[in-house]
Amino acid sequence: xxxxxxxxSVIYQIYPRSFKDSNxxxxxxxxxxxxxxxxxxxxxxxxxxxxxxxxxPNDDNGYDISDYQNIMDDFGTMKDWELLLKEMHDRGLKLxxxxxxxxxxxxxxxxxxSKRSKDxxxxxxxxxxxxxxxxxxxxxxxxxxxxxWQYDENTEEYYLHIFSKKQPDLNWENPxxxxxxxxxxxxxxxxxxxxxxxxxxxxxxxxxxxxDAPNPEGKKxxxxxxxxxxxxRIHDYLQEMHREALADYDVMTVGEMPGVNVEQAKxxxxxxxxxxxxxxxxxxxxxxxxxxxxxxxKPLQLTDLKKNxxxxxxxxxxxxxxxxxxxxxxxxxxxxxxxNDKQYRVESxxxxxxxxxxxxxxxxxxxxxxIGMTNVRFDSIDDYxxxxxxxMYDEKxxxxxEVPAKVMESIYVKGRDNxxxxxxxxxSEHGGFTTGxxxxxxxxxxxxxxxxxxxxxxxxxxxYYRKLxxxxxxxxIIVHGRYDILLxxxxxxxxxxxxxxxxxxxxxxxxxxxxxxxxLPADLQxxxxxxxxxxxxxxxEYVSSIPLRQYEAIVxxxxx
Ligand code: NOJ
Numbered sequence: 001x002x003x004x005x006x007x008x009s010v011i012y013q014i015y016p017r018s019f020k021d022s023n024x025x026x027x028x029x030x031x032x033x034x035x036x037x038x039x040x041x042x043x044x045x046x047x048x049x050x051x052x053x054x055x056x057p058n059d060d061n062g063y064d065i066s067d068y069q070n071i072m073d074d075f076g077t078m079k080d081w082e083l084l085l086k087e088m089h090d091r092g093l094k095l096x097x098x099x100x101x102x103x104x105x106x107x108x109x110x111x112x113x114s115k116r117s118k119d120x121x122x123x124x125x126x127x128x129x130x131x132x133x134x135x136x137x138x139x140x141x142x143x144x145x146x147x148x149w150q151y152d153e154n155t156e157e158y159y160l161h162i163f164s165k166k167q168p169d170l171n172w173e174n175p176x177x178x179x180x181x182x183x184x185x186x187x188x189x190x191x192x193x194x195x196x197x198x199x200x201x202x203x204x205x206x207x208x209x210x211x212d213a214p215n216p217e218g219k220k221x222x223x224x225x226x227x228x229x230x231x232x233r234i235h236d237y238l239q240e241m242h243r244e245a246l247a248d249y250d251v252m253t254v255g256e257m258p259g260v261n262v263e264q265a266k267x268x269x270x271x272x273x274x275x276x277x278x279x280x281x282x283x284x285x286x287x288x289x290x291x292x293x294x295x296x297x298k299p300l301q302l303t304d305l306k307k308n309x310x311x312x313x314x315x316x317x318x319x320x321x322x323x324x325x326x327x328x329x330x331x332x333x334x335x336x337x338x339x340n341d342k343q344y345r346v347e348s349x350x351x352x353x354x355x356x357x358x359x360x361x362x363x364x365x366x367x368x369x370x371i372g373m374t375n376v377r378f379d380s381i382d383d384y385x386x387x388x389x390x391x392m393y394d395e396k397x398x399x400x401x402e403v404p405a406k407v408m409e410s411i412y413v414k415g416r417d418n419x420x421x422x423x424x425x426x427x428s429e430h431g432g433f434t435t436g437x438x439x440x441x442x443x444x445x446x447x448x449x450x451x452x453x454x455x456x457x458x459x460x461x462x463x464y465y466r467k468l469x470x471x472x473x474x475x476x477i478i479v480h481g482r483y484d485i486l487l488x489x490x491x492x493x494x495x496x497x498x499x500x501x502x503x504x505x506x507x508x509x510x511x512x513x514x515x516x517x518x519x520l521p522a523d524l525q526x527x528x529x530x531x532x533x534x535x536x537x538x539x540x541e542y543v544s545s546i547p548l549r550q551y552e553a554i555v556x557x558x559x560x
Contacts (some may be wrong), residue, residue, distance in 0.1 A: 006252035006277055006362060007451045008319060008479050009046035010469045013366045015451035016053055016075055017061055017331040018422045020144055021434035030076035031083050038085055038160040039451065043370060044469035047094040049197045051329055053081065057107050059166035060387050063199060085192060096252065101181050103167040113167055118155050124174045127160040128382050129210065139212045140224030145391035147221050162203060162228065163468055164387055172204045172237055173260045185245040193254035198276065202257040221354030235267065238275040256280045262315035269320035278323040278362060284308045295392060295410040300338065302511050313360055313483035322361030326352060326367045332418040336375035339551065340513055345372055347551040350464045350535035353507055354553035355494065357468040358507045360483050365465065368423050371454040372461040375418040376443045385415045386438045426452040456503040467533055477503050492516050493548065503557040510548040518546045528559040
């Protein structure tokens, strides 16, 4: 496999609205990010992925873009952004931008034109259809509840929106639209950015005819995802995008791809095909969902997690590349979800970090993960801001009559606002995020959990992340070693190895709040071993039966 900078990097995601406010309006902004670049440099990360900062009416916090080539007023100006890029590059940090081109905002001038008349030159930039029997063109459900179609009285047709009705889907069948997107990408590439994270990029090709989805239970609307995930022309579009926009630049790309499987991911990330460098797959963050989907809570089985990661690690061993994440702005906080955010918050956050950072692939750290920020429980639905959460609550409670307390419980576990509460910088009011009133409340645990405390405490989660990130730079085996799993059937501990040449990493992780033990396999006994990293002091000795404390993580480097 070829070497690339993005294989050796650790990427930090910034959700700008919630990172750092510099002007007291309660909304994070670009000058705020600039003021924290030294913090990021100290952490050791190489690349920042910046969630959207473009002009937007913020129906979906910037994932609804009304002007792809300007900066949202709340976040600053193009000058601020240019300074951000310069300050990052001066520090040796790279910047990748979010590319949201499955849909735009309904306030984008393309859409404003498109809805004017059926013969407007922009009409075909979007997906318009006449109704069927006085109803929507098909039975697809929007990801954010209700129909995926919105009726427009002016031209008496419906437009498709897989997300909110303010996020109309762009029509990738139209070559003019595609060229507009590539031009826009080159605008940012020419400014010197280092790559793109591509929002739901495997949704851009829809199956011809946009058929009804099977609906055995006779529901009003059902998911149509089988007709737009990994659609018929997706590979052509990505290869064209590579040729037209990316090929001349030394940049990285990561495609967000709900519903992608390993076989498809191999095609997307096979270097010889020139599509994307890696994908965000979703299988491991669906393991704790029941048949009813995301809000249908189901306890996670460690064996399922192991099976899944093992499939991806082995599946992309020779062809393609993995991205590694447990957190982002759409997912609950990992320590609350996979660890224990109370008694063992520090231990379990470090264990999960060890798990992820010792795998093969490019690790992503989501803001606040490195200080062990947790999920939040707001008393009232009125304290929540996320459109997905609010629409789901309205549908379930107000339209379907579900018990509010039960719906709130699912929001506490799965809601996206868990990840979107402001970054906790210190123990001053609002966690030092803003001097004004934050757009969403700060998690009340900020006096205990904050960056100032974490930086000052050498045993903190933050310093542990620094160590993990540093190790990746020192040990080629972490980047390139082959993955193998031991004890695939064990429900309590996850043990895997990475092998490169005459070295082996042995990664031992206790995923429980109880003591466990691990018996070394015969072929690994009596090896010369060093502890590379561990989350308890002192680390256990390398003996034939290794006792494990609650959420203990140990990585041994063995000479074979
Ligand atoms: C995925 C993004 O990560 C999410 O935040 C957004 O709501 C949807 N795509 C729509 O853009």
